[in-house]
Amino acid sequence: MANEDQYKWGVVIVACMAIFIIVLDSSAMNVAISTLVIELNTSLSMIQAIIALYALIIASFMLLGSKLQDILGRKKTFLVGLVIYASGTTIATLSVNATMLLIGWAVLEGIGAALMFPATTTLVGASYKGKDKVTAFGIWGGIAAMGAAIGPIVGGVFTTYLTWRLVFASELIFVAAIIIFRHYLSESKPSLQWKDLDMVGVLLSIVSLIMIILGILLLGSPQNWGYVPVLVISGSILFGIFLLWQRRRINKGLEPLTDISLLKNRLFGLGNLNSIISQIPLAGFLFIIPVFLQQVAKADAFTTGLALLPASITILIFSLLGARVSSILGPKYILMIGFIVSAVGTFILGGTFNLNTQAMDIVPGTIVFGIGIGFLLSQITNLAMSAARGDQETDAAGLFNSFKNLGYSLGTALIGVLLLVGIFGGLTTSIDASSLSGNMTTEEIQENLFNYVEKMQTVSPENIPPSMVPEVTQIVNSTISSAMKQTFNVLTIILLLGFVTSLFIPSKKRINP
Secondary structure (H helix, E strand, O other): OOOOOOOOOHHHHHHHHHHHHHHHHHHHHHOOHHHHHHHOOOOHHHHHHHHHHHHHHHHHHHHHHHHHHHHHOHHHHHHHHHHHHHHHHHHHHOOOOHHHHHHHHHHHHHHHHHHHHHHHHHHHHHHOOHHHHHHHHHHHHHHHHHHHHHHHHHHHHHHHHOOOHHHHHHHHHHHHHHHHOHHHOOOOOOOOOHHHOOHHHHHHHHHHHHHHHHHHHHHHOHHHHHHHHHHHHHHHHHHHHHHHHHHHHHHOOOOOOOOHHHHHOHHHHHHHHHHHHHHHHHHHHHHHHHHHHHHOOOOOHHHHHHHHHHHHHHHHHHHHHHHHHHHHHOHHHHHHHHHHHHHHHHHHHHOOOOOOOOHHHHHHHHHHHHHHHHHHHHHHHHHHHOOOOHHHHHHHHHHHHHHHHHHHHHHHHHHHHHHHHHHHHHHHHHHHOOOOOOOOOHHHHHHHHHHHHHOOOOOOOOOOOHHHHHHHHHHHHHHHHHHHHHHHHHHHHHHHHHHHHHOOOOOHHHHOO
């Protein structure tokens, strides 16, 4: 519990500042894709990979970050993560190429966030009881939602009128504030030693998840499709070995990396499954909408952020409203409503995209989508965590946050790849029906136009006569619009799948025996 002579809400404020900067990055930088492609001389696929890998690194190192609390203590683990995060933010701010941004943002910030994230959950959980605990977690979840909500407009303003680098640089202000107010955080007594750390489990969990996501990301590059099954299958096998290894350590009385027996709990398992399913469309939505707006509608980062703002505000409002309504309807039914409403939103959005679509045309569909996602986010954390006993809270937080970020990484990778594959396939039909010809084959024209998409149409298409550029642009934009429709249809199916899985969640009476 927090000391009586300290400000009552000091712990949750510090935790919220940390969670705010962690979630801000992903949504803020999505609107800067075109600018990043130009300034760092890179491609859409590379930026997609960096965004996906940021969430993936968090997911991959989350179990380690959670376990380190038992070795170093909650506060020390949190502060070590903060230092690593700050170093990554500094490197990202100064990036001169995509590799530097990858190291600073995806790798170092990701590792730092993985140490901080579970610590914020346990710090808040250990500092409050009863109604105060419910209130504290409500504030924590609300601030996390707000960080994601205002990210697009913050990124849009900085990128369009100043520089995208300020997104990262401004986070250092929060880092400084956390350091100043770190005395509010209470340290926990270490219960394990370094020799108890399951390093085999650490390596298996990290390598397996990275291989799976990299395999999915390579689907976006047709020339690398041969590596996809190798990476995905190998990663899946390694993850299976990881689970068996954890069970073996538990059976031998050794300290596991995480308590996988939690996954046998129906409520916890379904809570995590629903968390993954809800994160996939959210991440995909935040990635592919800016791609369309900046390529087809020719919107700048600010206009893109403005178009996403209604959805962001709606998610924030309904995530807070959902927490209040849950006492009337029950978490299970709010989840069911959330999945159905967000599926309606993606279905509406699927019919929105064409050559004449402008930024504001997508707003009605995004608001409906935001209502559903807000309801989902309001319930899933408390629902899953309520299944864990007090002595399982650390492991539960690690597993839950790991799966949540894995879902976000999967969403950016899978949905982004679906869009790119749809574009690549659609170009063939469009080229055959066009007047494009010359010394190049259809395959060569297709590759050049796909590279044009990869550069977010910020450069002239290669080996295409200037007189043909307007037709090429129309072909590309038409193909992107068609691929957007197909991709949003997939998002609708994913959300309906979430509705089906939510049916199996125990009712409120069974959650609280």
